[in-house]
Amino acid sequence: MSTSVTVDLGARSYPIVIGSGLLDGGFDLSTYVVGSDCLIVSSETIAPLYLDALKADLGDKSITSMSLADGEAHKTVATMELVLDKLVESRANRDITLIALGGGVVGDITGFAAACYMRGVAFIQVPTTLLAQVDSSVGGKTGVNHPQGKNLIGAFHQPQIVLVDTDTLATLPDRELKAGLAEVIKYGAIADVEFFAWLETNADALVARDAEALGYAVRRSCELKAEVVAEDERETGRRAILNFGHTFGHAIEHCQGYGEWLHGEAVAAGMVMAAMLSDIDRDDVARLIDLIRKLGLPAKPPKIGVDAMRNAMSMDKKVLGKQLRFVLLEKLGAAYVSSDVDADRLSLTLEVLG
Ligand code: NAD
Numbered sequence: 079m080s081t082s083v084t085v086d087l088g089a090r091s092y093p094i095v096i097g098s099g100l101l102d103g104g105f106d107l108s109t110y111v112v113g114s115d116c117l118i119v120s121s122e123t124i125a126p127l128y129l130d131a132l133k134a135d136l137g138d139k140s141i142t143s144m145s146l147a148d149g150e151a152h153k154t155v156a157t158m159e160l161v162l163d164k165l166v167e168s169r170a171n172r173d174i175t176l177i178a179l180g181g182g183v184v185g186d187i188t189g190f191a192a193a194c195y196m197r198g199v200a201f202i203q204v205p206t207t208l209l210a211q212v213d214s215s216v217g218g219k220t221g222v223n224h225p226q227g228k229n230l231i232g233a234f235h236q237p238q239i240v241l242v243d244t245d246t247l248a249t250l251p252d253r254e255l256k257a258g259l260a261e262v263i264k265y266g267a268i269a270d271v272e273f274f275a276w277l278e279t280n281a282d283a284l285v286a287r288d289a290e291a292l293g294y295a296v297r298r299s300c301e302l303k304a305e306v307v308a309e310d311e312r313e314t315g316r317r318a319i320l321n322f323g324h325t326f327g328h329a330i331e332h333c334q335g336y337g338e339w340l341h342g343e344a345v346a347a348g349m350v351m352a353a354m355l356s357d358i359d360r361d362d363v364a365r366l367i368d369l370i371r372k373l374g375l376p377a378k379p380p381k382i383g384v385d386a387m388r389n390a391m392s393m394d395k396k397v398l399g400k401q402l403r404f405v406l407l408e409k410l411g412a413a414y415v416s417s418d419v420d421a422d423r424l425s426l427t428l429e430v431l432g
């Protein structure tokens with residue numbers, strides 16, 4: 079059984095197909111492969127689990143595959159080059175389709191390689207972490223990290239389809255599942271207070287991996303993301319709200335060393351910092367902190383130091399005219415972007431929490 083959410087981008091529209099039993103022959107992915115050849119890019123952890131099952135969805139397509147080293151520390155230009163090398167070595171043409179099988183790291187690298195090879199070839203996202211299913215596989219942001227900052231090198235490049243088999247979550251470690259829940263909370267906090275309340279009610283079911291609850295959380299998150307992306311594909315405005323908690327979160331990840339804190343954990347603590355910076359009811363900040371804790375996520379960043387945090391935040395992609403811009407809450411369920419942040423309040427947030 080599956081449902082589909084459309085990312086409505088005119089000629090570049092695509093479906094996010096969400097369901098159980100979609101791998102292992104449960105879905106005909108071959109119709110989304112542009113030519114006859116595809117390259118599946120996965121990782122040393124995920125390929126042994128799901129590569130054969132994915133191949134079973136590709137009919138008579140000619141398939142090659144490769145596995146990348148696992149983890150955020152490998153989300154680099156050098157790793158992306160390995161994908162390009164493979165494409166060149168195999169003399170891949172413009173009608174090759176790349177398929178990303180894995181979490182956000184594999185998806186971001188593969189999508190970026192697809193955006194660059196021959197100035198752009200087709201790609202498909204098959205996300206296997208909760209975070210990738212609700213966020214990174216949707217919306218066409220692709221890229222890699224630079225030693226000076228997160229996701230500094232990349233391109234917008236939309237996939238042909240996002241195929242979400244929620245059964246893959248069964249093998250996902252608990253810590254990774256919880257990291258994905260941080261991005262789920264984000265959608266409730268910035269765009270849908272009823273969904274936020276649903277998360278409060280269903281927190282235990284989500285942590286216990288209740289299939290129905292997880293399925294609904296994935297679908298609602300994808301709907302909310304698809305709506306924002308359709309409105310502002312290239313982040314000239316509203317899309318920036320999807321970065322709620324990320325200005326602080328990226329700085330935490332950068333300062334800690336990639337891979338120490340998971341992306342979702344850093345975003346969780348970052349959302350609390352952004353909420354504290356917002357001019358909202360303190361009860362709403364308390365609700366956010368409670369939900370984050372209930373889902374087993376950190377509500378406080380590690381001790382990093384104010385100067386290091388400020389320095390890392392200065393490389394944030396939302397900085398314009400040398401001015402930091404933050405995603406703030408107007409109230410729970412509504413967010414906006416502002417550079418008009420009280421300097422004392424920012425210092426206090428960084429000192430108290432950073
Ligand atoms: P990840 O890709 O590193 O995956 C986390 C871990 O889970 C890895 O060790 C992976 O091997 C393992 N794993 C994946 N699927 C599994 C499964 N089904 N069973 C067992 N193990 C599995 O991390 P992530 O949290 O998926 O993604 C984080 C990345 O996504 C960050 O680099 C972040 O910047 C990026 N991101 C991008 C966007 C975007 O819009 N492009 C949005 C949010 C996050």
Ligand code: GLY
Pocket residue numbers: 213216217219317320321
């Ligand atoms: N994860 C933020 C975005 O896709 O815009």
